[in-house]
Amino acid sequence: IYLTSKPHYSHPLSIFNLSLTKFSFSIYTLFLANCHFKQRFEANFLTQRKTNMLGIFKEKLVNAPKELNSPASQNSNTKKAKPSHEILRDFMSCNSSNAFFMTFGNDALLAYSPSNTPSIYQRLFSGLDNIYCAFLGNLNNLSQLNKQYGLSKGSNEAMFIIEAYRTLRDRGPYPADQVLKEFEGSFGFVIYDHKNGTVFAASGSDGQIGLYWGIAADGSVVISENLELVKSSCAKSFAPFPNGCLFHSEHGLLNFEHPTKKMKAMPRIDSEGVMCGANFNVDSQSRNQMMPRVGSEANWSTWGQT
Numbered sequence: 001i002y003l004t005s006k007p008h009y010s011h012p013l014s015i016f017n018l019s020l021t022k023f024s025f026s027i028y029t030l031f032l033a034n035c036h037f038k039q040r041f042e043a044n045f046l047t048q049r050k051t052n053m054l055g056i057f058k059e060k061l062v063n064a065p066k067e068l069n070s071p072a073s074q075n076s077n078t079k080k081a082k083p084s085h086e087i088l089r090d091f092m093s094c095n096s097s098n099a100f101f102m103t104f105g106n107d108a109l110l111a112y113s114p115s116n117t118p119s120i121y122q123r124l125f126s127g128l129d130n131i132y133c134a135f136l137g138n139l140n141n142l143s144q145l146n147k148q149y150g151l152s153k154g155s156n157e158a159m160f161i162i163e164a165y166r167t168l169r170d171r172g173p174y175p176a177d178q179v180l181k182e183f184e185g186s187f188g189f190v191i192y193d194h195k196n197g198t199v200f201a202a203s204g205s206d207g208q209i210g211l212y213w214g215i216a217a218d219g220s221v222v223i224s225e226n227l228e229l230v231k232s233s234c235a236k237s238f239a240p241f242p243n244g245c246l247f248h249s250e251h252g253l254l255n256f257e258h259p260t261k262k263m264k265a266m267p268r269i270d271s272e273g274v275m276c277g278a279n280f281n282v283d284s285q286s287r288n289q290m291m292p293r294v295g296s297e298a299n300w301s302t303w304g305q306t
Helices: 022-047 084-093 142-148 157-171 176-181 226-232
Strands: 054-058 100-105 108-112 122-128 133-137 185-193 198-203 212-215 219-222 238-240 245-250 251-256 263-269 276-281
Touching: 054 185, 084 108, 100 185, 108 122, 108 185, 108 198, 122 157, 122 226, 133 142, 133 157, 133 263, 142 157, 157 176, 176 198, 176 212, 176 251, 212 226, 212 263, 219 226, 226 238, 226 263, 238 276, 251 263
Parallel strands: none
Antiparallel strands: 054 108, 054 219, 100 108, 122 133, 133 185, 185 198, 198 245, 212 219, 212 238, 245 251, 263 276
């Protein structure tokens, strides 16, 4: 989306003469007010709905839940989803000049924009050893976690998340759900491990940092905190990323508060009565095999198997 000037709405003055009645003048005033409202609304999409983080991952890389992809997105009567390059263009055009993006061949891209707007939540981006993390929120017990993982006191949340992920990947003393349960605060993050071609995302249980995900026109998975960006990019194939959950590109979705339970997809119906992705909730009647407590590769390899 490129906005070079305010949207122009023609004002049909020619249909009025100088002897406008009080009634017709009121109608015209309402018309002008509606035009100005539209201008403010469309401009606000670019100026107030700033996006701090965007991740796009190719279908071959990410095993997303099939319920996220709505058949309605293929309907000729509905708005079409966008390909990855258009979504990136939209992100860059509606953010500040210091926004940047990183591409990893044709498999993945991460985009990030530091925010100049004061917020109680941090927006961070870090990279180490081909692992990249975009983090939103705060970890209230960060000092304790840094000490536990042997990091310096000055390490921020994004650097800690990378180290926690590396520990799970390489040494695996704890299952992923146990690690995330130790996080105190509000958070949402996306990790891309370029060396292993792995995506790892999570959202805190309190729901203060909302993430959204969807399916682009080329089948890629889109993740961002900006609802409007994901909605306009993925048509009817999008949904809120479930709170209290983590997602691993190879092993799927898991609720880290209830790791022994499977996730159940519930179809979402929008205001037009059309199926729009799915909400994912804990299925209290099911049981998921726990990830092993020790080992290295075993932690990930058996996740989700029954």
